[in-house]
Amino acid sequence: MTEHLTIVTHPLVQHKLTLMREKGTSTAVFRQLLREISQFLAYEVTRDLPLTKRRIETPMQEMEAPVLAGKKLALISILRAGNGLLDGVLELIPSARIGFVGLYRDEATLQPVQYYFKVPESLEDRLVIAVDPMLATGNSSVAAIDLLKKAGATNIRFLCLLAAPEGVARMKEAHPDVPIVTASLDRCLNDKGYIVPGLGDAGDRMFGTK
Numbered sequence: 001m002t003e004h005l006t007i008v009t010h011p012l013v014q015h016k017l018t019l020m021r022e023k024g025t026s027t028a029v030f031r032q033l034l035r036e037i038s039q040f041l042a043y044e045v046t047r048d049l050p051l052t053k054r055r056i057e058t059p060m061q062e063m064e065a066p067v068l069a070g071k072k073l074a075l076i077s078i079l080r081a082g083n084g085l086l087d088g089v090l091e092l093i094p095s096a097r098i099g100f101v102g103l104y105r106d107e108a109t110l111q112p113v114q115y116y117f118k119v120p121e122s123l124e125d126r127l128v129i130a131v132d133p134m135l136a137t138g139n140s141s142v143a144a145i146d147l148l149k150k151a152g153a154t155n156i157r158f159l160c161l162l163a164a165p166e167g168v169a170r171m172k173e174a175h176p177d178v179p180i181v182t183a184s185l186d187r188c189l190n191d192k193g194y195i196v197p198g199l200g201d202a203g204d205r206m207f208g209t210k
């Protein structure tokens with residue numbers, strides 16, 4: 001990918017995102033919509049995966065047919081909200097290896113605190129797609145990418161549902177080599193670090209917590 005930021009403007013994505021934003025949307029519907037949108041986002045983030053040819057036989061004849069060129073993929077969920085995106089992405093790429101980075105946001109400082117890190121081996125040989133629905137301050141995303149690079153990853157993409165300009169700028173400054181794919185670039189952050197207009201706390205809405 002060459003663009004630092006790609007916004008997926010597909011009408012179905014935008015429609016589903018609007019339903020997700022509405023505060024009356026139930027947890028079950030929110031989860032289902034996230035699963036659906038994440039498949040469109042996965043489509044976009046993988047659109048330039050290299051292909052090779054394989055000789056196959058259709059019922060009609062033999063042909064050289066395109067197949068993925070064996071690029072190994074690793075999906076990294078930034079806990080906990082990342083798991084909501086992960087499920088949908090996995091439906092499109094079921095053979096990907098999966099890792100988890102556990103970070104929580106200290107509500108006073110807005111800084112990320114690590115509590116879990118488990119990723120597939122040979123990250124250096126893989127296309128790594130880190131997923132987290134909300135790119136807000138960018139603090140936790142930058143910290144997660146720092147950890148992934150420290151673990152060997154060199155080819156990383158970041159997939160999120162919503163991004164704030166502040167988070168995009170922070171990522172661009174810290175990790176200009178990491179393209180971001182999102183469904184929307186929202187207006188800004190509020191004084192508590194929430195994206196506005198946003199959709200509230202993605203983890204709470206997805207898991208029904210408060």
Ligand code: URA
Pocket residue numbers: 081134136193194195196198199200201202203
């Ligand atoms: N995390 C969320 O879940 N929502 C926001 O608006 C910002 C960070």
